[in-house]
Amino acid sequence: MNDPDSSGRFGSYGGRYVPETLMSPLAELEEVFTHLRTDSGFSSELQKVLRDYAGRPTPLYLAERWSDRLGGIRVYLKREDLCHTGAHKINNTVGQALVARHMGKNRIIAETGAGQHGVATAAVAARFGLRCTVYMGSEDMKRQALNVYRMRLMGAEVVTVDAGSRTLKDAINEAMRDWVTNVRDTHYILGSVLGPHPYPLMVRYFQSVIGREARQQVLEQEGRLPDLLVACIGGGSNAIGLFHAFLNDESVRMVGVEAGGRGTARGQHAARFTGGRRGVLQGTYTWILQDDSGNIDPTHSVSAGLDYAAVGPEHAYLRELGRCEYSTASDKEALNAFHELSECEGILPALESSHATAYLRRQAAGLTPGACVIVNLSGRGDKDVDSVRGIEGGS
Numbered sequence: 001m002n003d004p005d006s007s008g009r010f011g012s013y014g015g016r017y018v019p020e021t022l023m024s025p026l027a028e029l030e031e032v033f034t035h036l037r038t039d040s041g042f043s044s045e046l047q048k049v050l051r052d053y054a055g056r057p058t059p060l061y062l063a064e065r066w067s068d069r070l071g072g073i074r075v076y077l078k079r080e081d082l083c084h085t086g087a088h089k090i091n092n093t094v095g096q097a098l099v100a101r102h103m104g105k106n107r108i109i110a111e112t113g114a115g116q117h118g119v120a121t122a123a124v125a126a127r128f129g130l131r132c133t134v135y136m137g138s139e140d141m142k143r144q145a146l147n148v149y150r151m152r153l154m155g156a157e158v159v160t161v162d163a164g165s166r167t168l169k170d171a172i173n174e175a176m177r178d179w180v181t182n183v184r185d186t187h188y189i190l191g192s193v194l195g196p197h198p199y200p201l202m203v204r205y206f207q208s209v210i211g212r213e214a215r216q217q218v219l220e221q222e223g224r225l226p227d228l229l230v231a232c233i234g235g236g237s238n239a240i241g242l243f244h245a246f247l248n249d250e251s252v253r254m255v256g257v258e259a260g261g262r263g264t265a266r267g268q269h270a271a272r273f274t275g276g277r278r279g280v281l282q283g284t285y286t287w288i289l290q291d292d293s294g295n296i297d298p299t300h301s302v303s304a305g306l307d308y309a310a311v312g313p314e315h316a317y318l319r320e321l322g323r324c325e326y327s328t329a330s331d332k333e334a335l336n337a338f339h340e341l342s343e344c345e346g347i348l349p350a351l352e353s354s355h356a357t358a359y360l361r362r363q364a365a366g367l368t369p370g371a372c373v374i375v376n377l378s379g380r381g382d383k384d385v386d387s388v389r390g391i392e393g394g395s
């Protein structure tokens with residue numbers, strides 16, 4: 001199952017770098033999760049909510065016109081954009097809400113940057129009748145006002161974080177602080193394969209439904225395994241969600257695409273593997289963007305969901321093993337890819353997902369004709385229409 005070792009390490013990455021006060025809540029969470037993942041009652045409960053509430057299974061869609069445009073490869077899109085609330089995030093929040101209920105916790109907290117994880121958390125909190133507080137940097141609240149309003153409509157309290165850079169990193173610090181104080185009745189739903197053990201493992205577990213479905217669907221529709229999988233990488237949850245079921249299929253190549261932003265200068269991108277180094281951020285040892293004295297670098301991406309200084313520890317390990325490859329796409333390439341998919345297929349992709357499609361556009365000419373590729377369409381682009389219009393000045 002490619003699980004981390006008992007201390008939560010994938011090779012040398014991962015672990016649990018937290019203050020003493022968080023050690024026992026994390027150990028308790030690990031124990032409950034370890035039990036639930038082998039409990040058949042929990043699995044059927046989870047499956048039912050994913051089907052009736054989140055909208056699973058999502059289609060594996062052969063994008064014929066876009067495939068032609070790319071020169072005759074066969075490209076399938078895994079349609080996570082069709083999930084409830086518009087992205088893969090709901091797979092994880094549904095799962096963790098069920099975990100919280102099993103632990104007897106009636107309050108949920110979360111952090112959010114772009115607001116997508118906050119919205120998916122607010123939705124499941126409403127669905128299960130749990131109180132919900134979402135921490136969000138004041139800069140992000142300004143940029144994502146509509147998502148703040150969505151969360152409030154669903155009954156969540158959105159708390160402004162004015163510390164530090166007033167973005168995601170600072171919101172995570174506040175959520176951790178809340179959790180330490182209120183752990184008796186509160187579960188913290190972390191939004192990606194990041195943070196201290198068991199979060200990278202637990203979030204992978206809930207997202208790996210993407211790849212399990214896709215593997216079965218491609219075998220049915222194409223009669224064989226794909227040659228290549230492509231997904232964008234913020235923390236890396238949609239990517240590991242797609243990759244995990246294929247890790248033991250040696251013939252399947254996998255590429256994760258980070259945000260190349262405006263270029264390679266410090267502060268202009270979120271490409272941890274090309275511009276970063278190893279270190280600890282927010283509970284985990286992985287590749288991060290930091291300067292010589294260990295200060296975290298500012299990051300930039302046109303897509304808020306990829307704009308974070310650390311990458312999930314399992315990706316660091318898979319890269320070291322040579323099992324998965326990692327690349328980047330720039331803001332400009334992602335915007336061009338956003339338009340191309342919209343025009344060829346009538347599907348507006350999230351700007352995050354457009355980094356994955358941008359990579360494939362750039363590389364398609366080098367693939368064997370007839371090659372079969374699955375791109376994870378992690379989310380829908382409706383949320384990004386205003387920012388694309390703002391950048392390009394359309395009407």
Ligand SMILES: *Cc1c(COP(=O)(O)O)cnc(C)c1O
Pocket residue numbers: 087088089116117191192193232233234235236237238239305306350352353378379380
């Ligand atoms: C949050 C988000 C991402 C990035 O998060 P991962 O954990 O890397 O998947 C990618 N795409 C969309 C649509 C998102 O909302």
